Amino acid sequence: MKRIRLKSIYTKFILIISIVLMLSSTLALSIVSGYTIQLLYNPLVKMMDNKVSELKRMSDEFDIPPENFVSLADNSFMMVKFYETKEALLDDNEVVSKDVIDAIDAGEISKYYPEKFIHRKMSLYLITRIDEKWVMIHPVINSEVFTEVGNALRQALLLSMIFTILLMLIVLKRLVKPLKKLTRATQKVAEGNFEVEVSYKSEDEMGQLVANFNTMVMELQNMEYLRKDFVSSVSHEFKTPIASIGGFAKILKTDGLNSEQRKEYAQIIISETERLSKLSSNLLRLSSLENQSIIDRTQFFDLDEQIRRVVVLLEPGWGRKHLELELELSKIRFYADEELFQQVWINLIENAIKFSRDSGKLIIRASVISEQVKVFIEDTGMGMTESTVQRIFEKFYQGDSAHKTEGSGLGLSIVKRIIDLYNGKIEIHSEVGVGTRVVVSVPIVKNNEL
Incomplete structure (x- = not known):
């Protein structure tokens, strides 16, 4: 026997309510009739x-x-x-x-x-x-009295059932109306149209469902904008070094270049290749971090020693600029992914060195305050405007023209994602012509919390 499938929820509601009303009316008629007779x-x-x-x-x-x-x-x-x-x-x-x-x-x-x-x-x-x-x-x-009583009861229950069904038809039509709107809207979203919004104001479950749907569509719309912007930015970032490599490779094929020129152009090609390689690595690292919610390579390590090693690693940069270095690092036993946090300090300290003036000052302090690891990195460089600070963690954003030096604009995005994974916070305070101060705060894990 072929099973009947009802596709409309409106029809299902009417069918279920009709069956329930008929059963309840029959039961009520039996009870009322019996009770009346017993009276x-x-x-x-x-x-x-x-x-x-x-x-x-x-x-x-x-x-x-x-x-x-x-x-x-x-x-x-x-x-x-x-x-x-x-x-x-x-x-x-x-x-x-x-x-x-x-x-x-x-x-x-x-x-x-x-x-x-x-x-x-x-x-x-x-x-x-x-x-x-x-x-x-x-x-x-079987006299007429009992017959009339039974007929009156049956008629009253029948009229009550008909009235109830008609009333439920009106109520259900009103209830199903926003559901139909929501169905049409979801079909548009499934087709890739995120410019939809369902208008339904209510505090009931349907109102909450519609509100959540509108919020979801808005988030999808923002994600679509970000995706398009991301693809556009990536294309632009790759296009520039590729064009540079192609242009200088063609020049190298020409005759009449002396040895110094060939070395210079070859060095440019090597630098652009390294830039592409670094950009690709940062993109892969950022993609991995954005799709990661659990850190599994955690261990105890000395955070203060890690920062010292990073400072030594970056000595060519701050040594070349003759920066005055000031370190105040308390003994900190930290439980986290050591490699990820090394990436954090390399990015932040490298940025401080990059935008510092010659013979400037670089201050790095680390301590535990109120069960929070606090790391302060401060330079006396060119500083940033307020608008630049507001957008500094965006992918590929490199600030104003003064900051558009070599780089991909992904370093601080990676830092922000790592700090977020550990429920931490990063703050940047900067003033043009004075310098920049970065404050990293991360909750510290105690032995008894493991």
Whole structure:
């Protein structure tokens, strides 16, 4: 048998609600009908008792067999039957128990009626004896009164169900409307269009879903802009050294160059090749860091000694500029990826040397303050404008014209990502013509936290 699939959530809602309403209405009709009938139990028992008393009184008063009075009475609501023997009564009525008849016959009880409506026919009857004759009285359950009550209940429940379904149709249409908008918007996003926004103001779950969707699309839009800008920047950064290498290679093929010229042009090609190699390495390193959330190569090392080694490594740079070096490094036992943090100090100190004036001053301090490793790197160089500081961590950004020296503009982006991986913070304070101060703060890990 082929399975039916409902593609519309609106249709599913209507189908489910209709089924639930029909089941609940049927159950309610059964409960209400039964309860209504049971409400008539006590009045009907009293009426049957009164009928028996009336027959006995009239029989005693007029000395006439009681069955003769039955035909004279109104029997439209009560049916009275007389039996000569108990066997005849039992043969004519399947619902009557022989034990009950024997108890009445033995004088143990004077009459009997069920404690409630019994059997599926909802029978109620009274059995007793009048002038040695067996009498059975029962209301006419299938009378018009019960039929009218049942019809009224069914009509009321049917109208209630129809009204509820119509009301739910209106409510569901309103609820499904933003969902349809959201579906159309997701289709556009799937096609690559991030210029979409779903308008729906509400604090309910649907409102939160729409708000989260709009936020997601905005983030995707920003990522798309960044991707395009990144591709454009990478293309530009590679284009310049490649063009330079190609141009000087062609010059080297020409005749008439002396030895000094050939060496000079060959050195330019070598420098541009190294620049390309460094750019590629930095791009790979940055890509790896941006897709990394867990650092797995962690170990304890002496941070102060690492900074000293980096300063020695960069001695040709600060020695050539005759910089006055001032080191204040406290003993710091640090738990992290040693190679990554070496990259941090190389980039930051190299930048400080690069933009320092000759015979300037380079200050490097490191200590632990409030369970934070604090490293200060300060130079007395040309400094940066406020706008440059705001964008200094962007990929390929190299500041104003004074800062566009050799480099790829990726070093500080790499530093920022490494610091972020360790829940740290990097701050840059700079003033044009005065110098720059970099502050790195990283939470320190204690032995008992490992």
